[in-house]
Amino acid sequence: MGRKKLLALLLSTAVVCGSLAGCGAKGTQKQEGSVAGSTESKAGESSKTDSAEVGKKVTIAVWNEPSKDEALNMYLQAGKATGIDVEVTVIPESDYSSKLNQMVSTGNDSVDIYVIWENDIANFAQVGGIIPLDDYLAKSTIKTDEFIDAVAKLSEGLGGTYGLPWCAATELLYYNQDMFDAAGIAYPTNDWSYADYKAAAEKLTKKAADGTTEVYGSTLPNTQTWWAGIGGAGDQVFDPAKGQMVIGDGAVSFVSDVAQMVKNGTMPEPSSDTADLFAAGKAAMSWQGSWNIGTYGGGLAFNWDIASIPTDKLKYNTLHTGFYSINAKSKNQDSAFKVIEYLMGEEGQAINSKASGNPSAIKSIAEKGAWKVESVTTIENWDAITDSLKAGVFGYTCLPSGVTNNAISEFNSAVLGQKTPEDAVKNASQYAKETIGY
Amino acid sequence: MNSAKAKKRAGRILIFILKILVAVIMFSPIIWVFSGGFKNLTEFTTSSDIIPKNVTLENFNYIFFHSNYYLYVRNTVLLMAGTTLGTLISSSFVAYPLARMEFPGKNLIFSLIVGTMMIPGIALIIPQYIMFGKIGWLDSLLPMIIPSFFAYPYNVFLFRQFFRSIPKELDEAATIDGCSKLGVFFKVLVPLSKSTFTTIGVLSSVFWWNELTQPVFYINSDKWRTLTIALMTTFMYTSGNAFVINWPSIMAASSLMILPPMLLYLFGSRFLVEGIKTSGLKG
């Protein structure tokens, strides 16, 4: 009995050791990224022969699940068009940036294409985690001179093109046409002012007999659109020269407005069971990202339309995108670029636009209008998107997420009356200063 | 005499009512979870009925047919099996000399083991992460399975308590028969500790079935994702939009995750309670 048990023990240990050996043989990799040397390594790698790489697999990391509809799954289509198998790694959005940072810091080569956020592109470029794409671009068909201005500005600061934007999403005002009809208010236009918005929100609020609100005039700004309000009120939000967060009086006035509206019952309080009150028909208006058009599709129970975010002191919203970039440690860089070439071409961009409802960042492709989501029948004001694109900037998205989350947390507590808006803004700014430039 | 008996009776009824009240409080979240899995998102966020008005199977449909559910189950089971095997083997090995033999440094080692129980895992996870990154074990189940082969303090503690309760005469009898220390371990202690092995095996399995903190740090890709991570990602954001939380989907996935430990407990509760009893925590 003892012998048999011992044998079983030894066998299982052997199996474990064997698998250990197998996994450990991934080989030791360079851990710390070196600041210099990215150009040299890139030059060496691009001289690799193509034949060894064609037909291989390319792994791409994103934060959204690809579309379930095959025709709208751009990765699948890219695979079909280029003959390279594209495998998608979905990393949850809540730790997307930090996971990518970790992968870069440990020299991970399991992912070939990183779709990175605005605040990481400078970061990764600096540590040599991603390669500059200029050499590849010189020989490719991607229309780099037709990018919208904001993109060009970002690449200027980096001294090279490290990433190509996969689309250009903006922020919009969504409104429930049925509720506007019932209240007898004219629909919002792209020239609506911030004062118009506040007045309409108040009129659209329906209260019950005991004073609690049944239908809210507007939802709370969410983590993206807080900054649209703050920027619209005049703050710079992001200073690209120093990489700092710049908020002040504009933030104070916007936060005070929101706090006032929550107190009146026009907007709901921040709550733990975050829900889309607009889609549920419990709020008349909502400031959200343009990608929700694709999510809503034709599935909402009421007529709705879009407009650009109301103009306060200026028209302001934040552009959202992801940049296709190639992992410096990837062994399939040529294949990776082929996939990127497809995804940035007419077909790839059209599929992306159809699936997400976001226009392409390449002006000529955007004009073709593939981003007008077909399943949505009630939207007429498609110009709102092109309008917003013009006013869009890369603002808060270039800041570390910890800083912006902390700021939103401070704003929420000011809205709940736990501190004054001035204190909230001061705390947020101080925290930002402590964190950035560490 | 009668009033004293009546008093006792009243007391017992009071206690029974109290028990029912407490049971309702403790059990209501579970009912909420199960009922929530059958609602759709709009209904879930606007009403709070316990029995949904429109019973829908769309959440379960998504989980079983449109996600990699079976892959996640496979990963979680692998993780459970690997860690439980590792801890059963190594913790019992390490507990053996602490319970049976005398040697210099015995108290020091035991105090160290108990002491390391107090270290919060979150404090060490960053250095461990960097370390595993350098070895190349990230994005796999290895960073969790391998350390289990090196003895968990809590399980060592439980094994030691139990071994101490086995009479030493059996050991001596075996030694007289010519058994080595290893032989004594396998021939005497292990067969007698079956219930402890079962208990610790069950506790460890349930622990890893429900564990989130470690897998979420070490696993990135979908290939090795466990069910708890999927709960926070795949099943939470089902509309392709990373800012809308799909509550009923989480409820549905949670109810599926509760079922196996619940069934295990229903059928194995006797072993569990006995095992904990006999570990004799008075030492």
Add this chain to the structure above:
Amino acid sequence: MAIKAARHRSGRRPDGKRKGSGRKERSFVPLSERIVNAMKNEKRKPINKKKLTNHLTAYAFCAPWFIGFICFTLFPIVFMFAVSLTNRKLNGISNFVGFANYVNMVQSPTFWNSIKVTLFFTVVMMVVTTIWAVILAMLLNYKQKLNGIFQFCYFLPSVIPTVALAYTFRTIFGKEAGLLNAIISQLTAKNVMVNWLYDKRTIYLAVFFITLFTYNTGQMMLIFRSGLNDVPRELYEACDIDGASPFRKFFGITLPMISPIVLFNAVMGCISALNGSFALLYPLTGESGDPNGMTQVLSLLIYKEAFSNMKVGYACALSVVLFLIACGFGIGIFAVSKKLVYYEN
């Protein structure tokens, strides 16, 4: 100790014989004699050799733990101290900065808030969950009908993954469509809309209520149950004859008899509060510990600094502090236990 000292002074050995009888000659032995003695001792080697092999076997059995301790505990701790002296970022760049992290830490109001919250949370969670576990165990100790079902109901919430528990309670405590608000509205016929998790008056109530459902509480309940079973019935019956009230019985008999278990569970509760609070609070309140940082325990702050702000060096400095707090609690509990715990033998 006092008794030993007294015996020594009185000139008697512990076994009662007078001192000075049968003592070994140790006072002055010339060197040559010592060498001869040592050589004689060599003959006793076989017996000592057995002891040595025994010791080595013992060490061999302990080896897995020892290796694991070095690799997975000691080395990370040292590494943690080392990294806390740098300004390492998440992407790997790192420079030595000495104690700058600690200086910044001490000057940061976020840090002090977090320490306050961590200590408060740990102590209260320990107390609350232990008391609740004792109550549950005592209820179950009354052997009545349907006890099995009750035990099942009481233990079941513990097997829910902490993450799922947190999300479930987020919806139960929600403002617009929360279950709790709905129940209270039904009972009081008013439209109650308490924002449980965002209102500073109710946040702690809500959070500590949730801790009653965690794995740790269920485990404690089982252990208490088995401990209560072992309390001899005769003690209770003797009390009944004297006509003691239930309270007297509890504080006079039950509590002292289960005090070793209370100690054990207090330790487990403390570990769970420091460790498991992350898995509970992160999905519940997010990394900033809303509202207003009131639930931002140190583990949440570490996660935020390391992974959202990418300041790994600073996060390691915070981890060092957390580590020291854990040690402090450990020592504190054991010191208290020496005074309060009653061991039967």
